[in-house]
Amino acid sequence: MLLLNGSVFMPSVLTLIGIPGLQPVQCWIGIPFCVMYVIAVIGNSLILGIIRYERSLHKPMYIFLAMLGATDIALSTCILPKMLGIFWFHLPEISFAACLLQMWLIHSFQAIESGILLAMALDRYVAICDPLRHTTIFSQQLLTHIGIGVTLRAAILIGPSIMLIKCRLKLYRTTVISHSYCEHMAVVKLAIEDVRINKIYGLFVAFSILGFDIIFITLSYVQIFLTVFQLPQKEARFKAFNTCIAHICVFLQFYLLAFFSFFTHRFGSHIPPYVHILLSNLYLLVPPFLNPIVYGVKTKQIRDHVLKMFFSKKHLDH
Template sequence: MSFANGTYFKPSVFTLTGIPGLETVQHWIGIPFFVSFILATFGNSLLITIIHSERSLHEPMYVFLAILAATDLGLTLCITPKMLAIFWLQSREIHFDSCLTQMYFIHTFQCMESGILLAMAFDRYVAICEPLRHSAILTRKVLISIVMAVTIRASIIVIMCPLLIKLRLKHFQTTFIAHSYCEHMAVVKLAAGNISANKAYGLFVAFSVLGFDVIFIFLSYAFIFQAVFKLPQKEARFKAFNTCTAHIFVFLQFYILTFFTSFIHRFGFNVAPYVHILLSNLYLLLPPLLNPIVYGVKTKQIREGVIRMFIRKG
């Protein structure tokens, strides 16, 4: 469709450019992404298998960890295969509806990960501040309710992002997405019409999910630290704090990467485009790689579960 200021499109297919500015070396960049994909897939699958098979790990903390691993696995599978196809096979085209579907699942898994981190913080709060009531508070029914609430919240709140694109944005200035996956704002910015509602809803999702969760995670840890420092013995304080270190690391790396990437994206006007894209890729793919390693190193029960599993297989 032609307009006074140029030709606009109603596309059936988008083209993902990969990493703009680094097209000539993308095949080399794909190697570390492929290695991280294999390690993240193996690590998270192993976590899920161990927690499922070891009855001693059927506790709230490990149930949430298994859900986190499943979420990381889903996020990795949503992004990396298509990204590697772009880098190695020059398979850049993606159907419009497939692009919106990928966008939906990527952002849904992001929101779910944030919600599970909040649930894990609540579990640590109950375990340290109300240790005698832990099993009475976090019953099987409560665990199922929390997981369902996290999943439903993410599914419902994110669905409007692709729907608003589908219903409001009928024409686009170009079909080339300067990204290696279908990210919400990367697609919205291609539109020829008024995108203020789409941008506003994207910000609403970010603040209502990530902002809400961060506030309550910080509140949980404020109460946790207060309870830990009141313990009379140094050994007891160290033991209580040590049960939180893995979650603290995972929480910090997830949210620091999130806010740093958002800051660079919105205010880093002098930063090269390929830096934006690389940071976006790392922000989504680094946590699924690191989380199993962190919990495997810091959690004795997970390490013992791995050993027992391989001994049984041996």
């Protein structure tokens, strides 16, 4: 319902414009995004299948990798189909309820991925610093509790931010979102009412999840490096460090993109809007795209099973 001053009361439909300033070339931008999504789904599904059917990989390190792959598929699927609908088929409308659902899913899966990365760091910490107790500590029961815990943490912390928008923000100056998906601050900025509580809670969630996780990940790897450098044999040091390379690459790409996107969005007022939106899109699409590649190349067990799968298939074809 449109009010006299041009504001809209509790809109039922919102419009996503895509990438502001780049609308004429959005159809071309969608091509690399689509390629990244296809590779992310195929790569992560392949890793999930290998871990599922290869009993020798039913270990904490690979179970966490399977959790990460499933989260990556879900996260990229939350954003890309609708984005391609905007870019290729000129379908920018989204219902207000669907927008809130997409927002909750995206930010929840981001939080879940951060929690899984923390669990993977702790797993490597125990495996290298206290290997004799690793099997005892990381039992099947603990793995189940970790999976449930990171999921509940995300759902519980993200949920109130959605409720604050739903219950407190009634009047909107426009229904047009200058973004390619329903991002929290992009929706909050549409409202006429005081949005300080929404912004403060958004910052609280970001720092309580990403800040907490990155502190403990950093502490874990500091202790890991100190332990590795104290190993007497060079081969043992190399083997221990090599098991962490893939994890470090995944941590860096996720958190560097997260903080770069976060700070440019909030403090880069002089940066063109399309740069903000492109960074936000890449932050959600690059980790799911690169993670299976990194683990497929750097993890010998995964790499060997992939090669075995394709070479066996080629042999059967001949």
